Amino acid sequence: MGHEQKKPGIDREWVQKTSRLSRLKLTDEEITELLPQLEQILDHVDQLRSVATNGVDPFIHPLLELLPGTESASLREDQPRSPEKNVERSAAILEGAPELTERAFQVPQAVAQRGSRNS
Amino acid sequence: MSEATGPSSISDFHESLRSRSTTVEQVVSSYLERMALSRSLCAYLSEFAGQSLERARELDECLSREGLDRLLERSPLFGVPVAIKDNIHVRGERTTCASRFLENYRAPFDATCVARLRDSGAVFLGKTNLDEFAMGGSGENSAFGPTAHPLQKERVPGGSSSGSAVAVAADLALAALGSDTGGSIRLPASFCGIAGLKPTYGRVSRFGLVAFGSSLDQVGPMARNVSDLAGIYRAIEGHDPRDATSARIAPSGSGPSLSSEGRPLRIGVPAEFFVEGLDPEVKSTIDRVLERLRASGATLVPLSLPNLVHSIPVYYVIATAEASSNLSRYDGVRFGVRSEAAMQAESLEAFYEEARALFGREVKRRILLGSFVLSAGYHDAYYRKACQVRRLIAEEFTRAFEQVDVIAGPVAPGTAFRRGALERSPLQMYLNDLYTIPANLAGLPALSVPIGADSTGLPIGLQLIGRPFDENGLLQAGLDVEALR
Numbered sequence: 001m002g003h004e005q006k007k008p009g010i011d012r013e014w015v016q017k018t019s020r021l022s023r024l025k026l027t028d029e030e031i032t033e034l035l036p037q038l039e040q041i042l043d044h045v046d047q048l049r050s051v052a053t054n055g056v057d058p059f060i061h062p063l064l065e066l067l068p069g070t071e072s073a074s075l076r077e078d079q080p081r082s083p084e085k086n087v088e089r090s091a092a093i094l095e096g097a098p099e100l101t102e103r104a105f106q107v108p109q110a111v112a113q114r115g116s117r118n119s
Numbered sequence: 120m121s122e123a124t125g126p127s128s129i130s131d132f133h134e135s136l137r138s139r140s141t142t143v144e145q146v147v148s149s150y151l152e153r154m155a156l157s158r159s160l161c162a163y164l165s166e167f168a169g170q171s172l173e174r175a176r177e178l179d180e181c182l183s184r185e186g187l188d189r190l191l192e193r194s195p196l197f198g199v200p201v202a203i204k205d206n207i208h209v210r211g212e213r214t215t216c217a218s219r220f221l222e223n224y225r226a227p228f229d230a231t232c233v234a235r236l237r238d239s240g241a242v243f244l245g246k247t248n249l250d251e252f253a254m255g256g257s258g259e260n261s262a263f264g265p266t267a268h269p270l271q272k273e274r275v276p277g278g279s280s281s282g283s284a285v286a287v288a289a290d291l292a293l294a295a296l297g298s299d300t301g302g303s304i305r306l307p308a309s310f311c312g313i314a315g316l317k318p319t320y321g322r323v324s325r326f327g328l329v330a331f332g333s334s335l336d337q338v339g340p341m342a343r344n345v346s347d348l349a350g351i352y353r354a355i356e357g358h359d360p361r362d363a364t365s366a367r368i369a370p371s372g373s374g375p376s377l378s379s380e381g382r383p384l385r386i387g388v389p390a391e392f393f394v395e396g397l398d399p400e401v402k403s404t405i406d407r408v409l410e411r412l413r414a415s416g417a418t419l420v421p422l423s424l425p426n427l428v429h430s431i432p433v434y435y436v437i438a439t440a441e442a443s444s445n446l447s448r449y450d451g452v453r454f455g456v457r458s459e460a461a462m463q464a465e466s467l468e469a470f471y472e473e474a475r476a477l478f479g480r481e482v483k484r485r486i487l488l489g490s491f492v493l494s495a496g497y498h499d500a501y502y503r504k505a506c507q508v509r510r511l512i513a514e515e516f517t518r519a520f521e522q523v524d525v526i527a528g529p530v531a532p533g534t535a536f537r538r539g540a541l542e543r544s545p546l547q548m549y550l551n552d553l554y555t556i557p558a559n560l561a562g563l564p565a566l567s568v569p570i571g572a573d574s575t576g577l578p579i580g581l582q583l584i585g586r587p588f589d590e591n592g593l594l595q596a597g598l599d600v601e602a603l604r
Contacts, residue, residue, distance in 0.1 A: 015487070022443060022490040023450075024483055025472035034484060040546045041488065045432040045501065051508050058506030059513055061334045062320035062562025063364055066587045072321065072367045092227035098457035105452050108462055108470060 143198035147175040162285040166245040194240030202292035205246035208327035217261035219477040230327020239354040247282025274535040277310035279303040294342040302555025305567035309530035309580025320562035321366030324359030332438040345597040392528030436505035443489025513561040534577035
């Protein structure tokens, strides 16, 4: 627990905030375990600060770099396609759902609690 | 009666079919028997016993009708028993990614690489274990139990394609598919003494591969030797309209078979790959191989790639950022396991959090890091900065390849380490990826080829990194290395 104040900003509150952003629920024990680990990893990452990168374009995706100026490095036209294939597939995709209402994904009542709608 | 060991290579297997000393069914059933006897290795998460035997019988019928040579023309992998990493879709079968979250998930379609293997005549034996969502370098992070090293049970097989490597090394498959985001094919291949190839980014379709780091992930083959690697690779490569990041470039495999004629190989040897921290036995084994290559006509070119030292921080910013974004789809609404706690949730936020509680530790750790480096106020300092340094690393490779054909180095700082040794220190585990990560950052093809063993008998691999889209040159260099043994 002695790690909590070492690195400014990296503390329990920070982990809790980041876990909320990540939609992850962490137990107190998990936070205690994660805190020094995350701090150590971010300390290691800090070595990047010493690298001179003024004027360097970020490398976002390999295809833009490996095949510059070609069709591979650009996005395809946004063209509507026949939905038949998707309709055909949708049955198989819906099969993977934890809960279904006819052809819709179902989530627990809690989401629509304020209204009186039945699920 | 089945045989105690499988064929030693694809050509050996085809030879035995040609001479009618065996059938596809006999070979497949002997693999299935060994798989059943080797479950303690935890190499497979699912076994396709019924389906694979049925398929084998169909293929045997084709064989007696048409003869092998005619079949090989259109199905070069005719009858080859293959294992598939469990983050790649095989239609109708489970894709768990070794996660509790996807324990019951069934793939609604074939991954393109799987469909292409099927079309080439391969038989699927089952789905192999991995580090959860391919996050890990040891094979220990599976929700369904760690994969064991085939030679020394207290050692790790390497990850994340742990089950695919063990399946091939322990004679539980003739070849396998893995995926490689930061070394996940090459590292377990090296630890288990087999060959593994990560193709150039964009060479093999990612359609049907469960996404982890979308600018880094590539599917690739794992096999007992470089020729088999080439055979599997040629079946799966090539443009796929269903993957927008699949390169529109002619496949490399249409040319003649590999040969080393007329080309003295220029091998780059980066000083940064042979520094403190590298196991002396690994170093001396690599030195010996390089010396023998030199003696047989290759030129060794000393290189300096100073920005390689930043590869790990760059990778763990970019890969976690991409992972946190890719894994946001696991919300418990559309697929996966929905826990009781999620069913009782009183708000949508609580519902998501309960559903995502099924992720393992390493996955949570990486999602947290990724969310942080992308969060308001930190994006430029972490994510953008990492992408800038990524360019510096890629540019060093571009300059190096003006002088050399391939770059050689270790796959890992040491041989297979002990189970649990790095469990408490994620950073130490990440540092083990030092040599494999640069190829993913730059999108380059790279392979691991076995070159020997340490004094305890644990395998050592050599890594070769190639020019973009020059898989042929890279595989040829791999054959040259293999020929020294």
